[in-house]
Amino acid sequence: xxxxxxxxxxxxxxSAYKSKIGISMFIVYTLTYFGFVVINAVSPALMEKVxxxxxxxxxYGFFLIIFALVLAVIYNHxxxxxxxxxN
Amino acid sequence: xxxxxxxxxxxxxxxxxxxxxxxxxxxxxxxxxxDSYYAAGGNIHWFTNGIAFAGDYLSAASFLGxxxxxxxxxxxxxxxxxxxxxGWMVALFLVAEPMKRLGKYTFTxxxxxxxxxxxxxxxxxxxxxxxxxFYLIPQMVGxxxxxxxxxxxxxxxxxxxxxxxxxIIVATAGMASTTYVQFFKGALLLICSTILVISVLTRxxxxxxxxxxxxxxxxxxxxxxxxxxxxxQVTGYxxxxxLDSEFGEAGFVMLAQNDEKTVWHLKEAATGxxxxxxxxxxxxADGTKLFNGAxxxxxxxxxxxxxxxxxxxxxxxxxxxxxGPLEFLNRFKDSTVILWGKKYVKVGDSTTTIYYQKPTPxxxxxxxxxxxKVDNAxxxxxxxxxxxxxxxxxxTAALPHILIRYYTVPSQAAARKSTIVAIAAIxxxxxxxxxLGLGAMTNGVINLSDNNxxxxxxxxxxxVVMFSVxxxxxxxxxxxxxSGLIVASAGAVAHDLMDNFFGMNMTDKGKVRAGKIxxxxxxxxxxxxxxxxxxxxxxxxxxxxxxxxxSANLPAILMLLFWKKTTAQGIAASIFIGLTSxxxxxxxxxxxxxRYGLLPQDAPVAFNSPAAISIPASFLTLVIISLMxxxxxxxxxxxxxx
Numbered sequence: 001x002x003x004x005x006x007x008x009x010x011x012x013x014x015s016a017y018k019s020k021i022g023i024s025m026f027i028v029y030t031l032t033y034f035g036f037v038v039i040n041a042v043s044p045a046l047m048e049k050v051x052x053x054x055x056x057x058x059x060y061g062f063f064l065i066i067f068a069l070v071l072a073v074i075y076n077h078x079x080x081x082x083x084x085x086x087n
Numbered sequence: 088x089x090x091x092x093x094x095x096x097x098x099x100x101x102x103x104x105x106x107x108x109x110x111x112x113x114x115x116x117x118x119x120x121x122d123s124y125y126a127a128g129g130n131i132h133w134f135t136n137g138i139a140f141a142g143d144y145l146s147a148a149s150f151l152g153x154x155x156x157x158x159x160x161x162x163x164x165x166x167x168x169x170x171x172x173x174g175w176m177v178a179l180f181l182v183a184e185p186m187k188r189l190g191k192y193t194f195t196x197x198x199x200x201x202x203x204x205x206x207x208x209x210x211x212x213x214x215x216x217x218x219x220x221f222y223l224i225p226q227m228v229g230x231x232x233x234x235x236x237x238x239x240x241x242x243x244x245x246x247x248x249x250x251x252x253x254x255i256i257v258a259t260a261g262m263a264s265t266t267y268v269q270f271f272k273g274a275l276l277l278i279c280s281t282i283l284v285i286s287v288l289t290r291x292x293x294x295x296x297x298x299x300x301x302x303x304x305x306x307x308x309x310x311x312x313x314x315x316x317x318x319x320q321v322t323g324y325x326x327x328x329x330l331d332s333e334f335g336e337a338g339f340v341m342l343a344q345n346d347e348k349t350v351w352h353l354k355e356a357a358t359g360x361x362x363x364x365x366x367x368x369x370x371x372a373d374g375t376k377l378f379n380g381a382x383x384x385x386x387x388x389x390x391x392x393x394x395x396x397x398x399x400x401x402x403x404x405x406x407x408x409x410x411g412p413l414e415f416l417n418r419f420k421d422s423t424v425i426l427w428g429k430k431y432v433k434v435g436d437s438t439t440t441i442y443y444q445k446p447t448p449x450x451x452x453x454x455x456x457x458x459x460k461v462d463n464a465x466x467x468x469x470x471x472x473x474x475x476x477x478x479x480x481x482x483t484a485a486l487p488h489i490l491i492r493y494y495t496v497p498s499q500a501a502a503r504k505s506t507i508v509a510i511a512a513i514x515x516x517x518x519x520x521x522x523l524g525l526g527a528m529t530n531g532v533i534n535l536s537d538n539n540x541x542x543x544x545x546x547x548x549x550x551v552v553m554f555s556v557x558x559x560x561x562x563x564x565x566x567x568x569x570s571g572l573i574v575a576s577a578g579a580v581a582h583d584l585m586d587n588f589f590g591m592n593m594t595d596k597g598k599v600r601a602g603k604i605x606x607x608x609x610x611x612x613x614x615x616x617x618x619x620x621x622x623x624x625x626x627x628x629x630x631x632x633x634x635x636x637x638s639a640n641l642p643a644i645l646m647l648l649f650w651k652k653t654t655a656q657g658i659a660a661s662i663f664i665g666l667t668s669x670x671x672x673x674x675x676x677x678x679x680x681x682r683y684g685l686l687p688q689d690a691p692v693a694f695n696s697p698a699a700i701s702i703p704a705s706f707l708t709l710v711i712i713s714l715m716x717x718x719x720x721x722x723x724x725x726x727x728x729x
Contacts, residue, residue, distance in 0.1 A: 019185075022179075026181055036169070037476045040455045040459075040472070041461055041464075041472050047454040048451065048454040050450065053417045054453075055420060055454050056454075057455060058162070061521075065518060068172060068173065068176055068510055068514060069510055071176070072176075079503060
């Protein structure tokens with residue numbers, strides 16, 4: 001059998017914690033994303049409304065991209081801290 | 088449209104190709120073991136790997152397809168960008184680290200890590216091959232599309248160049264060369280696209296897209312017509328096809344002046360009609376095409392894309408001048424842009440595609456609904472839309488050529504960090520696509536018969552240097568993505584099937600040789616498919632590849648990680664059902680019915696995107712089969728807590 005990592009990995013005691021916060025953040029982002037999809041499908045005219053000089057569609061789109069990066073950085077921060085603490 | 092080749096474009100293209108080949112031969116000397124061939128030795132730095140992820144992901148579909156779609160359908164095209172990026176959150180939060188922990192060379196390794204099951208090895212390898220081939224075809228077609236304006240060579244030459252170069256890249260140094268090619272390509276794509284967007288913003292918005300005073304934009308005319316004794320009269324023109332013709336029934340007329348035939352869109356006016364100039368492509372019975380009544384080479388089929396009216400604070404202006412990124416969108420929102428509708432008119436054995444002007448408020452373009460039917464939509468239309476967005480969300484973390492990149496880094500933390508770099512790079516690029524698409528829409532560069540070239544042609548409006556760099560990069564984009572796909576496919580054949588499934592017990596060198604031979608074989612198949620699928624929309628099959636990957640692979644990956652009762656039989660059955668149900672639904676979809684030459688309304692299913700049915704079906708199958716095989720199958724001993 002050729003399974004197992006290509007490089008030798010040490011035991012990661014933080015994986016349970018990382019998995020837990022990963023799932024929580026995944027749920028938060030998924031709800032935000034599907035909120036966007038549902039508004040587009042159910043009430044597309046709402047997306048044409050203008051806030052801060054931009055349509056809601058553009059604002060929500062930018063928010064989804066920036067929010068993804070912000071969540072990713074926060075996730076990495078907690079994971080790195082947990083790895084340092086538990087490993 | 089007719090393109091002329093520049094020596095600079097040819098020179099840059101040759102430089103890129105020679106550079107990646109040189110790099111591959113250099114790295115080949117260090118690639119003798121299976122670890123180095125399939126996983127670049129697992130020692131790529133996380134930042135390099137993150138940019139290489141972006142290089143893998145920003146394929147021809149992203150760069151050419153999305154920009155073209157935004158250029159013609161506005162915000163709806165950008166929804167693909169948002170969906171593709173959101174998919175990376177699945178990869179980061181759920182898949183990245185466990186994939187790294189469980190697998191060795193292929194994603195089949197990870198799925199099979201707890202079971203050593205022949206059925207998983209077979210099904211996962213087949214799934215990898217099917218998804219990769221779905222993804223390969225549009226990339227190869229994209230290469231053919233690009234090579235014509237870049238080198239002045241026919242479609243098949245482009246496909247062959249990509250096929251041969253990529254096969255050499257993969258057959259020499261496998262994942263090592265692929266990774267570095269992707270890194271350079273991804274980085275250059277981000278830098279050059281940023282420069283192009285800055286150029287768009289500096290030019291601003293205006294009603295005369297004369298490309299910085301370098302090229303005159305065609306002045307589309309409006310004529311007045313009166314009806315006398317039931318027939319249309321237009322001063323200075325002869326009416327070739329009037330109100331009673333097939334054209335008239337569709338809302339158009341064909342006029343002639345000095346033997347030049349033109350098509351006009353009919354609009355009722357106070358006295359008679361107003362005629363608005365349109366563009367048309369006639370496909371004759373023998374297959375030849377006439378563009379605005381003349382062969383393509385005559386250049387009568389004008390590039391389009393202009394703003395009818397720009398307003399600032401309620402006042403109409405001709406030019407905004409240089410604007411910032413938010414001000415650009417703000418001004419665009421308050422403008423009226425000419426979009427182009429499409430209608431077909433059949434006369435005898437010939438079919439005419441008419442492109443007509445549709446003045447549209449910018450605010451309407453910056454919201455959904457121009458491509459996807461969401462306004463006054465039926466439940467089925469909404470289902471189709473949601474299903475597509477679901478496929479984009481779930482597909483990324485299930486694409487084999489993306490997943491294998493987790494094996495090139497040394498640790499789980501590096502896998503996570505490289506995903507975050509990828510999210511930053513890809514997210515930034517997708518923001519740029521909005522400006523590239525809207526820039527093409529308003530700068531008179533869209534070729535209505537093939538919008539895939541919108542981004543390179545936008546670059547051409549800023550001079551031949553920009554065009555040469557962007558086109559060569561687009562070609563390198565294809566090279567990089569195809570090499571990643573061929574590595575994934577070669578791994579599925581040599582490692583999953585030959586080594587594991589058939590138990591051929593190869594030596595380390597034998598595994599590398601098998602991978603190289605598989606790569607060459609798959610490269611030949613890719614060349615063949617790229618040639619026979621000429622003319623296929625670049626982003627068309629990629630959407631389906633996402634749907635198939637999301638249906639076949641993602642349920643198996645997620646349940647293996649998070650449900651302790653998952654069994655080997657459950658995983659194999661779920662891949663089989665996900666694969667067959669998504670492929671089956673695609674084959675009987677309205678889009679495929681059109682390709683079979685049938686009417687789309689006669690298709691057995693009324694939607695095009697299968698994900699909302701095939702993903703739940705795959706999950707359900709896994710749960711049912713796993714519960715039925717609890718005693719026979721080995722259960723996952725450790726779940727997410729492992």
